[in-house]
Amino acid sequence: MSANDRLTRSLPHLQNLIKRDSDAYREDFKLQYLHFESQFMELTAKPDTWNKSLAENISFVSQVAHCYPDECKGLSQMFIDVLRLYSTLLNNDVRLVIVRALILMRNRGLIDCIQLCELFFLRLLQCQDRLLRVTIQTHIINDIKKQNEKHKNNKLNSTLQNFMCTIIKESNAIAVKMALDIMVSLYRKNIWNDAKTANIIASTCFSKITKVQVAALNFFLCNNQNKDNEKDSDSDDDEKLTKKDILLGHRVGKKTSKRKKQTERALKALEKQKKKKKVEIFDYSALHLLYDAQDFAERLFRQLESSNERFEVKLLHQDFLSRLIGLHQLLLLNFYPYLQRYLQPHQRQVTKILLYVAQASHELVPPDILESICKTIANNFITERNSGEVMAVGLNTIREICSKSYLAMDQDLLIDLSKYKSYRDKSVSASARSLIQLFREKNPQLLERKDRGKPTEFQRDLVPLDYGQSKPKSYLEGAEIFQQDIDDQDEQSNDEDEQDDDQQSEEDWINVSNSDEDDELDDNDENQENGDKMETTLTEEERRERAITISSQRILTQQEFEQLKVLELKRRIQDRRRNRLEESMTDSRKRKTISIDTDSDSDDENKKNNADQNSGLITLRDIERVHKKRAHDKESRLETVIAGREGRAKFGKWKKEQGHAGTTNKEKLKNKNFQMLKPKLRNKQKRSFRDKQIALRDALLKDKRLR
Structure with missing residues (x-):
């Protein structure tokens, strides 16, 4: 072979x-x-x-x-x-x-x-x-x-x-x-x-197989999103290692132009691969794609009412229904009395049920239904027989319900709840003050006069709407400032052209003038400019017309939207009476310098806190927001200890450093004669293991005889 x-x-x-x-x-x-x-x-x-x-x-x-x-x-x-x-x-x-x-x-x-x-x-x-x-x-x-x-x-x-x-x-x-x-x-x-x-x-949410139901509900609720993120992070780590290997391979060996081009091509291919793999996933996007959300919610609620599954499976149904109702603004009126019977402090997972109630609230729900729920929460949670945490959870839930539909609050109930602003528990008082602050922006007439605060520019245009009413706007408020920016830029360009012409014409002339006369002229010019600004102050109708033209003719950038947010916050905070005087005296150019001054760390925290708010959903953190000082861990305790030691002498050595410290008894023993210490040391000699056994035996025999 x-x-x-x-x-x-x-x-x-x-x-x-x-x-x-x-x-x-x-x-x-x-x-x-x-x-x-x-x-x-x-x-x-x-x-x-x-x-x-x-x-x-x-x-x-x-x-x-x-x-x-x-x-x-x-x-x-x-x-x-x-x-x-x-x-x-x-x-x-x-x-x-x-x-x-x-x-x-x-x-x-x-x-x-x-x-x-x-x-x-x-x-x-x-x-x-x-x-x-x-x-x-x-x-x-x-x-x-x-x-x-x-x-x-x-x-x-x-x-x-x-x-x-x-x-x-x-x-x-x-x-x-x-x-x-x-x-x-x-x-x-x-x-x-x-x-x-x-x-x-x-x-598959209507499947008879419980495991299939739970998997479908978890998909729509994005409960398994963390696992996918971990997998994505693992793949990103692999990509980083691959890039490191490419650079290491180029560093080792002979440097040639051919190898350099190969390395550049490999890095470009890796970047393209990363862009393909990194896919932007929108949370709860599948909820927007349902064909008939109202019919789907009604069928799912009928299944929930007749279900004999475990309580955890029912909670998943309630969570899904509440998100669906709040997102699509559905009318499922029997869902609220169904949740209302679970609203007891001793109920298992009651904070989640309170979250579902807040998620299912929106403007189209009849106010009497939500008002009944608010009263139930107030009677069962916001009472002095409960702990401060329970009361704070109840107040936070009512605040979140009223943020979606402020018509759910009765004036008498609001006045009673606002009195908890001076409660001895800090979490309760903070929750009550947040409720007061909410109604200062929604409907300040329901509050007592002392709780309404100072009138602001935002409250001037605030008109509380009844159930079913709407007031859509066809423009962005405050957009007129961008028209003023354009005018200012044109003026600056014209001024620069005039200055260039003046410089060219005055090259051959030397002007000599008195300093006092110059100061008087400058003062007159400033007064004239201030008078011109007072005359060019816009009325409300002119501002509205300019805002409409800007909103319809321009596409605003992200920086301009941030300026509008800052302007809206300014209108919410500033006093209306004081703001009228300031508005007549301020320069329109100063509005261009309005910016959001935030650090990178605070930006990250705001992104984490507002991630779910951007998706239109309430988080469990908003319901369980308890204002209490948390216990320190080991690292934070060490930081406070080290910070407290700054600016003082080192512990245990300050007397010796000053030179006025005496000796200890242990140090004195070193200088004494041994014959003086011999009797004392003889008694302190360590016993052997055999001596200990004998002593233990004698003690046990003695104890036995005494019995």
């Missing part, structure tokens, strides 16, 4: 040779393929037995099938037929080898995607093999991601979505759960992020 014949007997080596030159080893492949077919026919006789030689042949044939398409034309159908007939009878390892062979052939375009998905869902998911299910799920997600990598394959996506919809309607719990997990993963990877996918996932 020749050396070449011995080498071709090794399947991995023959596989390598075939991939290099397939035509030269066609006959060797045919012989091996005949051997594979004979072994594969034996599999039908004993499907539950493990055959190592058959597994190696299956892997070999699937690896080189693309090199011989004519000889391997029926190979994929052989694998599919065996899995369809003996899916539950096959040995687990043999079945996994066949599935991996089909996945490999699918990646090389030898099998259709729909055909393989049907086989996996309809046949293989009935097997009790977790590793097989994980392999199938990973392949389907990666395959769909690969098909939509360059551009959206709408035809394939639509076909697969319809297939997933039929799978979800079946009774096989494993297949339904896997189809749901695949669609959720594809949505979060921004591959299937359309309304059709969101509504198919929403249909």
Whole structure:
């Protein structure tokens, strides 16, 4: 036997040779393929037995099938037929080898995607093999991601979505759960992020399988978002290591222009890969894509009322319903009395239920329903028989409800709650003051006169609306300042041109004038300018017209929006009577310098605190906002201790440094005669272990005799 014949007997080596030159080893492949077919026919006789030689042949044939398409034309159908007939009878390892062979052939375009998905869902998911299910799920997600990598394959996506919809309607719990997990993963990877996918996932909220219900509700509530973020951070770390390896490879070795260009190309490719992988995920975006939110909420509430599930599952239903009602401003009036019966301080997870009540509040809910809830919270929580934390939670909940619909508050109840502003507990007083501050901006007429505060410019235009009324505005308030900026820029440009002309004309002249006369002229000019500014003060109608023109003709930048926010805050804070005088004396140019002075640290904190406010939802932190000094941890305690030591002498040595300290008794013993200390030290000698045993025995015998 020749050396070449011995080498071709090794399947991995023959596989390598075939991939290099397939035509030269066609006959060797045919012989091996005949051997594979004979072994594969034996599999039908004993499907539950493990055959190592058959597994190696299956892997070999699937690896080189693309090199011989004519000889391997029926190979994929052989694998599919065996899995369809003996899916539950096959040995687990043999079945996994066949599935991996089909996945490999699918990646090389030898099998259709729909055909393989049907086989996996309809046949293989009935097997009790977790590793097989994980392999199938990973392949389907990666395959769909690969098909939509360059551009959206709408035809394939639509076909697969319809297939997933039929799978979800079946009774096989494993297949339904896997189809749901695949669609959720594809949505979060921004591959299937359309309304059709969101509504198919929403249909699983009515499944009879509890695990499927919980998975669908968690998807809409974004409860598993942290896990995805951790995975993304891990992938980012891998990318950083890859960039580090590229730079390290360029640093080591000979420096040439060719290697430098290769490194630059590798870094550019890495940056493109990062941009593709980093996908912006909008929280709760799936809630906006539901076709008929009102009908969906009504069906889900009927399911909640008749549900016998655990309390945690009911909480998920309540959370989802409250977010849906608050986001779409739905009318589901029976939902509020349903939550009202849980509003007791001893109720388990009561803070979450209070959060759901606040989330479900909006302007279109009839005020009498929300007013009844506010009174229930006040009677059960805001009483002196409860602790300060319970009272603060109740006040914060009422504040959040009234921030969505201020008509829910009765004047008598508001006056009673505002009296807690001087309560002995700081958390209660702070919550009451926040409620007062809210109604100063919403409807100050409901407050007592002493609680209304100073009148501001914002309160001048404030007109409380009744239920069902609205006052839309077609312009941005304060936008007239940008028209003044344009005028100021034109004036500055004109002044600069005039100054240039004056300088050119005065180059040949030397002006000599008295300093006193110059000062008088400057004072006259300033007075004249102030008078001109007083005359050019805009009226309310002129400001409104300018604001309308600016809002309709310009696209404002982010910096200009920040200026409008600062101007609105100024109108909310400044005294109306004082502001009238200041407005007539201030220069319009000073308005350009208004900016938000914030540090980077405070910006990060504001982003964290306002992330959920931007999404229109209330967080549990807003309900549990208890103003209490938290206990220090070890690091903060050390910081305070070290800060307190600054500016004073070191502890324990200040007397010696001053030179007036005496010696201790221990130091005095060193200078005494040993004969004086000998009797004292003899008594303090350490006893041996034997002496201790004897003393213990004597003590036990003595104790026994005394008894």
